[in-house]
Amino acid sequence: MFDFLQTLLAFVVTLGLLIFVHEYGHFWVARRCGVRVIRFSIGFGQPLVKWKDRQGTEFVIAALPLGGFVKMLGEPGSDVNEHQRHLSFAHKTVFQRFAIVAAGPLVNLVFAVLLYWVVFVSGVTSLAPFVGDVESKGYAAEAGFQTMDEIIAVDGEPTESWEDVTMALISRIGESVEVRFTVRPENSSATVERSVDLQNWMQGAEKTHPLKLLGLEPFFPSVPPILGKLVDGGAAARQGLKTGDQVLSVNDVDILDWSEWVMLIQENPGTTMTLKVIRDGMEQLVQITPDTVKGDNGEPMGQIGAHAPEEFAQFPDFMIRDQQYGPIAAIGKSISYAWSRVELTLMSIGKMVTGKISLDNLSGPITIAKVAGDSAGYGIEAFLGFMAYLSISLGVLNLLPIPVLDGGHLMYYLVEMIKGSPVSEKAQALGNSLGLGLLVMFMGLAFYNDIMGL
Secondary structure: OHHHHHHHHHHHHHHHHHHHHHHHHHHHHHHHOOOOEEEEEEEEEEEEEEEEOOOOOEEEEEEEEEEEEEEEOOOOOOOOOHHHHHHOHHHOOHHHHHHHHHHHHHHHHHHHHHHHHHHHHHOEEEEOOEEEEEOOOOHHHHHOOOOOOEEEEEOOEEOOOHHHHHHHHHOOOOOOEEEEEEEEOOOOOOOEEEEEEEOOOOOOOOOOOHHHHHOEEEOOOOOOOEOOOEOOOOHHHHOOOOOOOEEEEEOOEEOOOHHHHHHHHHOOOOOOEEEEEEEOOEEEEEEEOOEEEEOOOOOEEEEOOEOOOHHHOOOOHHHEEEEOOOOOHHHHHHHHHHHHHHHHHHHHHHHHHOOOOOHHHOOOHHHHHHHHHHHHHHOHHHHHHHHHHHHHHHHHHHOOOOOOOHHHHHHHHHHHHHHOOOOOHHHHHHHHHHHHHHHHHHHHHHHHHHHHOO
16 A cells, blocks of 8 residues: 555656646746736646636646646637737747747756756765676677676766666667677776677567666675565565565575575466575475566566565675766766757657557556656655656657647747748648647557556
């Protein structure tokens, strides 16, 4: 129940704040251009709370928090008399209208930079990309990767953390390309090149982690199979396991560390297993049947809801990278970091259009809620990072030249600037109908993908 409430709260806070930021961009510029704003709404449907300011704008928080809008005088559906023409959106110059519409998505991008700035000023802790296990048959093994290799760069771009490595691999999705890894082997000061020839990289397996597809795992210190915190309602808590239990064997097969234990659980969904554990200094037998959940690749896997004991998961100091930026230095870092996410978003959209990325990767509010809840559980740094990336996605998507989106209106205004007269109402109506149909189709697909991913 607590997990559900955390997910719900994280979803409402995340989406509500991003919608507010987006609509406030439209609102603020509209006011500066002398346009009368009739209503500023966060959400759709039945108003839960509403009030008016001194200028007569009605502010609303509505029941369905899946969007928002700023209704201005002079837009379709609002009457304008001769005395109000100077307050009308429709009667402002094309450059003013362009600025008002562009402000929403642009403020989303600026807000993302601000969130990243907060993260970088507060300090970022990351794990250096040292290689752990290497699969005997896979891209990494063929390229000569070894345990404790440190990945210094990918195609010449420095990689300070596993996130950098992962982002570099994701950016190659759908491509057939040779990727060069600059690596520092264990106990060596020199670097070597390890090249991997990727063919149709990740196509059909976009939801599988790229490191797993590459055939390697990040280094993780050996952790004894002792149960730490148990998830309320999970199989471990329901079926009699307790925090502090040390697993000695599973079906008479000795278990030496946590990773072996996790692998057995994941490979046996719904299968009853007999555990030998030490509890309070005494050996005893316990039966456990892992719950069946859907893994990252969509296949069923086992899960019991037990965490490793934090006190044992100690990384060597040289693998932990703490980076904290001053207020000025963090500005450049935040802009660069946000821009790389803008490029990734545009690249992903382009590859979906060309078929290099499956439309199965479209996600809707259910996935957003799950990720928001998970990131909130990982701490404020992860939550702010997720919110920043979602803000970038919202800004970029709204700038696409699709009628009914902000980008569609901007496209009309650009045409008006070039030809010197507005796009005809008939052409706009046709474009809006096509854009709305396209948007409904993609939203329906996103909801379908969300439901199938449950």
